[in-house]
Amino acid sequence: MSVFFYFPAFRPYNFGFIITIPIMKRIIIVTILLVTAIIAAVYLAGSAYCASTAQYDRMLLPRISDYKIFAGEPVALIPGNGFQLYELSTGLFTDYAEKQRLIKLPASKTIVAVNDGLPHFPDSTILVKTFYYFNDKRNISKGKRLIETRLLVKYNGQWLAGTYVWNEAQTDAVLVSKGATTAVSWIDENANTRNITYRIPAPKDCASCHKSNNLLLPAGFKMRNLNRNVVRNNATLNQLQYLQNAGVLSPVDPAAFSSLPDWQNEKHTIPERVRAYLEMNCAHCHNDKGSCALSSVRFGWEIPLADTRIENKKYRIINLMTKGRMPRIGTTIVDAEALTLIKKYFQQ
Numbered sequence: 516m517s518v519f520f521y522f523p524a525f526r527p528y529n530f531g532f533i534i535t536i537p538i539m540k541r542i543i544i545v546t547i548l549l550v551t552a553i554i555a556a557v558y559l560a561g562s563a564y565c566a567s568t569a570q571y572d573r574m575l576l577p578r579i580s581d582y583k584i585f586a587g588e589p590v591a592l593i594p595g596n597g598f599q600l601y602e603l604s605t606g607l608f609t610d611y612a613e614k615q616r617l618i619k620l621p622a623s624k625t626i627v628a629v630n631d632g633l634p635h636f637p638d639s640t641i642l643v644k645t646f647y648y649f650n651d652k653r654n655i656s657k658g659k660r661l662i663e664t665r666l667l668v669k670y671n672g673q674w675l676a677g678t679y680v681w682n683e684a685q686t687d688a689v690l691v692s693k694g695a696t697t698a699v700s701w702i703d704e705n706a707n708t709r710n711i712t713y714r715i716p717a718p719k720d721c722a723s724c725h726k727s728n729n730l731l732l733p734a735g736f737k738m739r740n741l742n743r744n745v746v747r748n749n750a751t752l753n754q755l756q757y758l759q760n761a762g763v764l765s766p767v768d769p770a771a772f773s774s775l776p777d778w779q780n781e782k783h784t785i786p787e788r789v790r791a792y793l794e795m796n797c798a799h800c801h802n803d804k805g806s807c808a809l810s811s812v813r814f815g816w817e818i819p820l821a822d823t824r825i826e827n828k829k830y831r832i833i834n835l836m837t838k839g840r841m842p843r844i845g846t847t848i849v850d851a852e853a854l855t856l857i858k859k860y861f862q863q
Contacts, residue, residue, distance in 0.1 A: 575677040579664050579688040584617065584643055590661055590685045592645065599761050602754065603735050604743045604775045605791045608850040609646060610711055611703070612662065617643040618736075618763060625765045626758075631739040631773050631817060633732065634764070642667040642733055651702040662697065663715050664688050667733055674731035676718050693717050714847050734799040738767075739816065742774040775816055778853070789860040790816055792853050793825070797841065829861045 576582060579589075586595030594600055598617040606614060620626065624637040645664040651657045661681040668675045679688035680695065694717035700710045738755070745754045755772070758764035776783040778792040798814040800807040812824045812832075825832070835841035836857065839849050 574670055575666065575668065575675055575690055577690050579679045579681075579690075582641070582643075582666075584619075584664075588685075589681075589687070590659065592647075592661075598641075598643065599758070599763055601736070601741060601758065601763075602743070602745055603740045603795075605740065605778045605795045606735060607795055608846060608853065610699075610713060610846055610848055611709070612646040612648060612713075613659070615643075615645045615647070616735075617645075619643075620763060625763060627765045628738050628767050628772070632737045634736070634738060636669050636733075638669050638671065640669045642736065648699055648701045652704045653702065653706060660699070660701075661685055661688070662699065662713060667731070674733070676731055678716060678718055680715055691715070691717075711848055714845075716845065735795060737775070739773045739775045740795070742769055742772045743777070773816075778856075785856065785860050785863065786820075789857050790814075790820075792857070796850075796853075826861070833858060833861065 583596040584594065584598050585591070586593045592615050594617050596619070598619045601616050601618055603616065619641045621637060621639040624639075626634040626636050626640070628634045643664060643666055645661060647659045647661045649655045649657070649659045663681065664679045666675075666677040666679070668677070677690055680691050681688040695715045696712050697715065698710070699713045700708065703709050741754050741758070743754055744751050745757060747757050753769045755764060755767060755769040759766055775794065776787045776791045778788040778795075780788070783791075793814040794816040798816070801810055801812055801814045802808065812828045814823060814825065820826070832841070833854075836849065836854050839846065
């Protein structure tokens, strides 16, 4: 790769010091070398990531039915075969898609909490996320359409990512190696007919959000995001307690962990709701090991507001979100409700 710079004729001028032509040439050469080194580092890191995961891709089964995730008709989304349901307080926005999240662990193994963030997962853990739309959200008995199911499977200490696309009959989903688009139409809770061109990401796109130090990691399965009440068997209980009862989580005291707010719940303050939304939609890239590590702004919930630079960058954040450029992948339309809330927060 060649990099060319054009400089107009340079005439040394005395500003109290002298810049000589040789020194200027050295500055130019050093600059070119630095730029080239940065580009090479990014390229090689990406290549290393692809190479390290490609050898494990064949570990993923070709069809979602091979995992026996669902009991009965898949469209009913009833977990089976040891898969356990879990819910997040705040999730990632994906063009208003509904999501079901499941986890399965190998026999006699549990996840172990480390802190408020990601726990330690044993090898052979499977995380499942199915994206779907109700035909009419005002009446969910009218059915749903499954679009895709994404898997994260831990093997020999590394996470493998797979995207499975559902067939028209809604009977099975096939592992894909490339991204795709599909037309989706549904009626929302306000009786509006919504039409979008849904984008199904390629497996390599997963690294954009799930990459940390060139390794894939889960994004949403954090203790603070799980520390909420859920309804199981018609009873309300803390989810961390439920996961312990189900043999998924090693013993913990839920009170020892913080709780990420539900950004849509108005009982929380506007700053809390905005920070929760940014944590789940932006922090996986904007952190010291993420794909936006070079950015000066941070969105992690655990970071004190004064250290995030969120307020310093408020105009840029609003500008990028308005244009649909943040998050930079995974959406084709703007999250209008979140954008309105964030604008309100910055106006306070």
